[in-house]
Amino acid sequence: MIAEVVLVLALQAMPELGRHVEAGLKAKRAGDLETAISEFKRVVELAPGLAAAHVNLGAVYLEKKDYGNAIPWLRRALEINPDLPGAHGMLGAALLAQGYAPEAIPHLEQARADDVLGVALLESGRVREAVDKLEAALLQRPDDPDLLYYLGQAHGRLSKQVFDRLAGQSPAPARARQLLGEAQAAAGNRDAAEQHFRAALALRADLRGIHLALGELYLGAGDYEGAEREFREEARLAPGSAAAAHELGAVLLKRGRARDAVAELRRASELRPGMPETLLELGKATAATGDLASAEKLLRQVLERERASEVAESAHFQLAEIYRKLGRAADADRERKLFQELRKSRQ
Amino acid sequence: MTWLAAALCAALGTLEVARPAGVDFLHRHSPTAQKYLLETMGGGVALLDYNNDGLLDLFLVNGGKLGDPLKLPADFSRREPAYWNRLYRQNPGGSFTDVTAEAGLAEAGNNYGMGAAVGDYDNDGLPDLYVTNYGRNALYRNHGGGGFTEVTAEAGVGAGGWSASAGFFDYDNDGRLDLFVTRYLDWDLGRNVPCGAPLRSYCRPDKFGGVTNVLFHNEGGGQFRDVSARSGIAAVKGKGLGVAFNDYDGDGFADIFVANDGMEQFLFRNRGDGTFAERALEAGVAFSDEGTAYAGMGVAFADYDNDGRPDIAVTNLALEKYALYRNEGKGQFDYASLATGLAELTARSSGWGLGLHDFDNDGWKDLFAAQSHVLDNVEKIHSWLRYLEPPALFRNVAGRFEKSDLASLPGIAGRGAAFGDLNGDGHMDAVVSVLGGRPLVLLNRGGRNHWLTLRLVGLRSNRGGAGAKVRVGGQWAYATTSGSYLSASDGRVHFGLGSEKEATVEVLWPGGGRQVLEKVVADRVVTVKEAE
Numbered sequence: 078m079i080a081e082v083v084l085v086l087a088l089q090a091m092p093e094l095g096r097h098v099e100a101g102l103k104a105k106r107a108g109d110l111e112t113a114i115s116e117f118k119r120v121v122e123l124a125p126g127l128a129a130a131h132v133n134l135g136a137v138y139l140e141k142k143d144y145g146n147a148i149p150w151l152r153r154a155l156e157i158n159p160d161l162p163g164a165h166g167m168l169g170a171a172l173l174a175q176g177y178a179p180e181a182i183p184h185l186e187q188a189r190a191d192d193v194l195g196v197a198l199l200e201s202g203r204v205r206e207a208v209d210k211l212e213a214a215l216l217q218r219p220d221d222p223d224l225l226y227y228l229g230q231a232h233g234r235l236s237k238q239v240f241d242r243l244a245g246q247s248p249a250p251a252r253a254r255q256l257l258g259e260a261q262a263a264a265g266n267r268d269a270a271e272q273h274f275r276a277a278l279a280l281r282a283d284l285r286g287i288h289l290a291l292g293e294l295y296l297g298a299g300d301y302e303g304a305e306r307e308f309r310e311e312a313r314l315a316p317g318s319a320a321a322a323h324e325l326g327a328v329l330l331k332r333g334r335a336r337d338a339v340a341e342l343r344r345a346s347e348l349r350p351g352m353p354e355t356l357l358e359l360g361k362a363t364a365a366t367g368d369l370a371s372a373e374k375l376l377r378q379v380l381e382r383e384r385a386s387e388v389a390e391s392a393h394f395q396l397a398e399i400y401r402k403l404g405r406a407a408d409a410d411r412e413r414k415l416f417q418e419l420r421k422s423r424q
Numbered sequence: 425m426t427w428l429a430a431a432l433c434a435a436l437g438t439l440e441v442a443r444p445a446g447v448d449f450l451h452r453h454s455p456t457a458q459k460y461l462l463e464t465m466g467g468g469v470a471l472l473d474y475n476n477d478g479l480l481d482l483f484l485v486n487g488g489k490l491g492d493p494l495k496l497p498a499d500f501s502r503r504e505p506a507y508w509n510r511l512y513r514q515n516p517g518g519s520f521t522d523v524t525a526e527a528g529l530a531e532a533g534n535n536y537g538m539g540a541a542v543g544d545y546d547n548d549g550l551p552d553l554y555v556t557n558y559g560r561n562a563l564y565r566n567h568g569g570g571g572f573t574e575v576t577a578e579a580g581v582g583a584g585g586w587s588a589s590a591g592f593f594d595y596d597n598d599g600r601l602d603l604f605v606t607r608y609l610d611w612d613l614g615r616n617v618p619c620g621a622p623l624r625s626y627c628r629p630d631k632f633g634g635v636t637n638v639l640f641h642n643e644g645g646g647q648f649r650d651v652s653a654r655s656g657i658a659a660v661k662g663k664g665l666g667v668a669f670n671d672y673d674g675d676g677f678a679d680i681f682v683a684n685d686g687m688e689q690f691l692f693r694n695r696g697d698g699t700f701a702e703r704a705l706e707a708g709v710a711f712s713d714e715g716t717a718y719a720g721m722g723v724a725f726a727d728y729d730n731d732g733r734p735d736i737a738v739t740n741l742a743l744e745k746y747a748l749y750r751n752e753g754k755g756q757f758d759y760a761s762l763a764t765g766l767a768e769l770t771a772r773s774s775g776w777g778l779g780l781h782d783f784d785n786d787g788w789k790d791l792f793a794a795q796s797h798v799l800d801n802v803e804k805i806h807s808w809l810r811y812l813e814p815p816a817l818f819r820n821v822a823g824r825f826e827k828s829d830l831a832s833l834p835g836i837a838g839r840g841a842a843f844g845d846l847n848g849d850g851h852m853d854a855v856v857s858v859l860g861g862r863p864l865v866l867l868n869r870g871g872r873n874h875w876l877t878l879r880l881v882g883l884r885s886n887r888g889g890a891g892a893k894v895r896v897g898g899q900w901a902y903a904t905t906s907g908s909y910l911s912a913s914d915g916r917v918h919f920g921l922g923s924e925k926e927a928t929v930e931v932l933w934p935g936g937g938r939q940v941l942e943k944v945v946a947d948r949v950v951t952v953k954e955a956e
Contacts (some may be wrong), residue, residue, distance in 0.1 A: 267808050298808040299743050299771030331745075331771075333762045360711070365762065396714030401708060401756060413705060416715060 094123045113137045128157035132164045144171040162188050173197050207231045251280035304328045320350035327358045335365035353382045371397045390419040434554040446520035446707040449484045449510045453860045454511045456492035459626050468910030469538030469857040472551045479514040480844045488536035502532040515912035528572045530553050536557030539910025543592025543601045547887040556587035579645040581648050583638050591906030593669040597934050600642035606664030607635045625799045629686040632663035653840045656700045668907035670734035673755045683720030709749045718744040722909030726780040730898045739775025746770040768827045769785045777841025777909040781852045785920030786874035788820035794838030794856040845912025850875040872922040874946035883954040884935035891934035896927045
């Protein structure tokens, strides 16, 4: 915009210049970028010392996503007049697009373009600064998927930096083995994960979280007995852990011990009230003990918190089963329909 | 070689591996690098006394040859003896003789074999055979004298597509056996798609559409009529693998449970007017306890808890838990895998053929399952899972299941399973068909408990008495050859009596009659003829 204003002043002095500028702008607005380039090149020939002419030419190349050709024109514009924030922003963006993130940073700082600057900082390995800039940009555009993506990446890299420091310690401390175990578990390498977890426990038997992770490994492999043993140990080490109580309750239910499951799940619910997953399991376990009225209330609490999730789908199914057993056909039908609707929408 | 001499004495709790002389069958499924889904699904086994000599004979369904890759149209090479289905006649003494050719069963057509069903559809007192295929199915009429005649075209029961389990039953109680055929997927060899990355593996069923099952009504005179649409059976598309029959709501009409792979299960309630309504969700047997679909494979439809109501057990894949639905009455079931301990016992296993039979004659039906994962390379994908698994026997202890120790049995790719007292010693035996392998014959060493086996002869009802409900003490059994996976079992009804040396037997015939036999002496096979 600024470049266009400057050009307007220049063209009053040079009529031919004015014609080319007007033709270039018209072509650009019409999407005819080749003609715009041709016209703006003529403008640069006629007025080589005019920064705005170079900016406009660079801007057209940028619009064409021809970053390589945009860069020299924008650089030249800033040599002529370094106080053009728009040109800095465009040059920074072009440099970033070409992979020159460190070079882009000072230009983007000049332009105060937090969003692109955040990305450039991230690409340059300056992750903490990137997080700050991306979070600032996210305040303006809270749901921007690109910003969310890059912020997620930035946080992930920060985590990795910390984990790399931990994993790099020699000999590997228990926490490092725990971390490696978690990484292997996330990658689906169950045997390797178990080895790391066991090694961690050998170094520090009271480490929190490892028995929980081992229990989840066993549960995922269908070993309910092993899972119960590990969840029970985690619950012993961390009696205030809602997660341990939840998992222990859930596996007890799978093992057919509904009353024991109810006790653990109640404890989990007291430790962390209102967790839909725990309320769902507690509802299932309560139903399995035959207390259908209490189970119904618990499942209703789930649905107050969750409406369209997998948890909600399961809650509707459990409610349908309860109403079926209670002989409340219309309620059962309604819940079945809601269950089926959610199921289909999630497929 | 006799049964006793052939037994390897690899103790399996009550079961021993036997290698009866004369059974040289090798199932050929032709595994390829293309991973045609067909390769991993067959084949079935049937136990039947085709020549009425009182000894159970053995029929095994073969697969077929597959090119790698296959050239279409496919030639499954079923003319070559290596790819024949096989019938083995049991000789006195326990050996077998291959009678496939002389029985007229060598010609299987250009199909890839899947399963077998057995029933006396023409009421001549001789069990007939129905073989399901990828391609056209085949009906073989037993004409006596040790031979069968293929009558598929005349009977009108060829179906087509990819059929899996089938079973004979009399859904309208007209005294003639009708035929139900499950079909698996809307899939053909020309539409095989690559699945699995980086390791190619067999596709999940959700890669393909479902298809309708087929119901044939027996019109008499050797003719059937496809009533799939008229009866309501074709109103829903499924991915059917297993099928079993029983009267779950006690209205006197046989209902149908179909085990579907990777979707909700089907329970077709027989309305008694020739039509069916699919009621699995309403009855509580469509999903797992968590409301999730699972890979239904085989099914058993029998009363495991001796309350007089038939329950349903379904095998599925590892981590899904075999499903057990307890019949609560009034057409309602309760998911019972957790409470009975079956979930914990089966959470790591993948099952196919199964049956609820009293293996220790203690008066409670035990659960037997043929096992193996569906993916032959599953261990490379999930290191904690196993492709080959030994069969499992879950002993029923007053309604709760405990696993019998079968640890000495090597892992196999079990698929079908058929049940019957092979050696006539009063103890239920099992034969497991093995994908790409030799069948596993498991003889029951038994114990000292007493038993009673009833051979039903219908007069007003169908000749084999299929669909009769039989009560002995607190136990109920349903006369059928169907259930399991791709397989057919001995149609006689077996009861364990524990320490009882005699029993009162009550038979409710599908034709409506009721017969009571008092003080029937135990430890024998008793023939019960329907009163005229």
